[in-house]
Amino acid sequence: MAQRVKDRAAENGDILAQHNLAMMYTEGRGVPEDDAEAARWLRRAADGGDSVSQIALALHYNVGLGVPQDPVQAYFWLGVAAKAVPPQGPEQERVTFLRRTVARQMSPKQISEAENRARAWKPTGVAE
Numbered sequence: 779m780a781q782r783v784k785d786r787a788a789e790n791g792d793i794l795a796q797h798n799l800a801m802m803y804t805e806g807r808g809v810p811e812d813d814a815e816a817a818r819w820l821r822r823a824a825d826g827g828d829s830v831s832q833i834a835l836a837l838h839y840n841v842g843l844g845v846p847q848d849p850v851q852a853y854f855w856l857g858v859a860a861k862a863v864p865p866q867g868p869e870q871e872r873v874t875f876l877r878r879t880v881a882r883q884m885s886p887k888q889i890s891e892a893e894n895r896a897r898a899w900k901p902t903g904v905a906e
Contacts, residue, residue: 788819796823797831813844824855827901829862833873840880849883850892856880857896 787795800819803812817838823831836855839848856877863869881889 788822791826793823793826793828793831796820796826797828797834800831800834813838815844817844824858825902827862829859829869832856832859832862833876836876836880840876849880850888853877853880853884853889853892854895854899857893858899861896861899 788799796819800816800823801807802809803816803819805811809815817835820831820835820838824835832855836852836859837843838845839855840852841847845851856873860870860873860877863873884892
């Protein structure tokens with residue numbers, strides 16, 4: 779019963795439910811472990827503006843967990859998250875560290891492309 783409620787909330791756009799469902803699929807809690815399904819739900823929550831999901835999705839892209847390995851996508855999502863977390867403090871430090879780590883796998887052109895996309899990004903459902 780609780781699982782169906784969570785599924786329904788996630789399907790209806792509840793970002794916290796989407797993130798929690800992603801974690802359930804990542805860990806196999808109450809559902810079969812499924813990295814692709816976890817990444818799908820992380821993407822929905824990330825698209826909605828959840829910085830925790832943006833960071834988690836970036837990590838999935840960095841190592842190819844449930845999605846094709848893609849450092850440009852990883853760097854993009856970390857750039858989006860960098861705009862969402864407080865400018866000072868441990869979350870920003872973590873994002874900065876992760877961005878530096880991912881950037882080592884990228885060309886300057888790829889970094890520029892990902893940064894431009896991150897600057898232009900808007901959460902789903904937000905009008906310009």
